[in-house]
Amino acid sequence: MEKDQTTSQKYSKLLMTSRELFWKYGFSRVSIQEICKEAGISKMTFYRFFPNKLELAKAVFDRVVDEGLVKFRSIMHANISSADKIKQIVLLKREGVHEISQEFLKDFYANPELGLKTYIEEKTKTAWHEMLTDFRQAQQDGWIRADMKPELLFYMSQKVGDMLNDKRLSSLYNSPQDLVMELTNFFVYGISPHE
Amino acid sequence: MEKDQTTSQKYSKLLMTSRELFWKYGFSRVSIQEICKEAGISKMTFYRFFPNKLELAKAVFDRVVDEGLVKFRSIMHANISSADKIKQIVLLKREGVHEISQEFLKDFYANPELGLKTYIEEKTKTAWHEMLTDFRQAQQDGWIRADMKPELLFYMSQKVGDMLNDKRLSSLYNSPQDLVMELTNFFVYGISPHE
DNA sequence: GTATTAAAATACGAATATAGTAACATTTTA
């Protein structure tokens, strides 16, 4: 008998498939049957892993956030220059826009009685907290200026991610790479000249 | 009493709204109620314009194709150089990828019993035919080489649209504009030097 | 071979959602 469900292939397959569908169409528009059919797994097997669709959604959300956190940490603790770290994080945020789909969240803010809204907010909060801890550590390590709120730093790194996806901005540059470099430099050095 | 329904504001509003929803989520995932709610129009009014969801879908599809055709014609008959015409058409095709959403079509190919599949194919066929006529006219007018099948021309203009959206290709150029110019030149002059 | 077990397929009832209609109220427009 399988002891740890989370390592099961079918379990992972279900998570993957439902994430794809949820991301595209949102939570309520996707039925359990559809997920099972798409994943090639019977409904009974589904119910062996998840009691209902809501718990499935939580598991999906958990995995996405955890994966994002792992990526973030591996960058923060990598043996590269501070400028490179910022650059990597900025690039991560750019992809991150697609990490948690708007369609997926829409449903929960429209139907708060589902109870997933608060769950997501809790989970997000703890993830934030963990990232802030890493930022503070970086300040102690000296590669981030100590005289600024880490919350601001975190907020900015999110904003920069958004900027990268802003067409009005990117149209000012010849290539996406140019924009990344410009924003990274701004992020690391501000408007002050360096070197 | 309103004679021509297609000029009604509510009719247009319904078409617009349902197109947006169909495009994003596909046909079956969107309910009539949802469309009405989103459009701010009562269900009764909906049924005054459309007998059911299928006829609505046909109307949506019709309008999209017709609008595309109008744009195509205005370019073909515009008083600009042949190179500019090709360029405009290529640019039109680039947007055109989003014109008819994959999500929208998926449903009909998955559920052929809906009967919309054949309808769409018919409509597309006639649109093709009309565009081919315009191409032939252009050959007679002399701004397109006469010794080639217009079908090939049409096929190529579609392919070029796809190429513009190919990241592997666009990454070879500094800007999208560069790629458009390159492809347009290739389309108009082939690989032969000109001027 | 047979017994045992996990998973798939099928069927099913109950709850919910949706399509479409009808009767009546309200607003818009001429």
Add this chain to the structure above:
DNA sequence: TAAAATGTTACTATATTCGTATTTTAATAC
């Protein structure tokens, strides 16, 4: 004001979906 258009509410019938129970099938252990 009168006519036309639209909105509201309620309703029925149908279809979907959920979640469970039952039967089949397939694989594995004995």
